[in-house]
Amino acid sequence: SIEIHVTDDLGETQTLTGEPGGTLMELLRDESSGVEGICGGCAACGTCHIVVDEPWQAGLGEPGMDEQILLEALNERTTGSRLSCQLRLAPEMSGMSLTIVPAEC
Template identity: 35%
Template sequence: MVKITFIEHSGAEHEVDAKEGLTLMEVAVKAGVPGIDADCGGACACATCHVYVDEGFTSKTGEPSPMEESMLDFASERQDNSRLSCQIGVKSDLEGMRVKIPEFQG
């Protein structure tokens, strides 16, 4: 298991044990993390699982695909470290990663 911390806009933290092979979105939904709506179920067809990846982990999560970039255009409050959590696979080198959830999704 990989420890990932989701931080709500309010500052509330949710540290979860994430199973490798799942996506961050799947992990957040299974753990009941508020703010990850995941309306499309992980199909990269919306922006309701938008997160801000901790700067120390952006190189480990890789670059957004062109499809993800397109969906991020619909994200509220997009930043340089914005990603869709449905597009980030959990792997061991993400141990300790912290992701922030924006105030509004989509």
């Protein structure tokens, strides 16, 4: 299984355990608070915005076109920003740490 260390907007960190195949958004939506994923994972809503800690950023590869376009529209975008719905859980991610960005209204 894949362990992901997740810090929420209150600064609380918890470790979630997922299985390969699903997306990171689904894990965060189902197991923690703060990620709604209201578009269901089609890179259209931005409510799955996370910031990946620096050592883990490069290994995730570049965002696809749809992800890039939406990220550019997010006010809170920063280095390491990703849409968690566009990241499929894989064994190489185990140990990764990230911070949830609260949805913009």
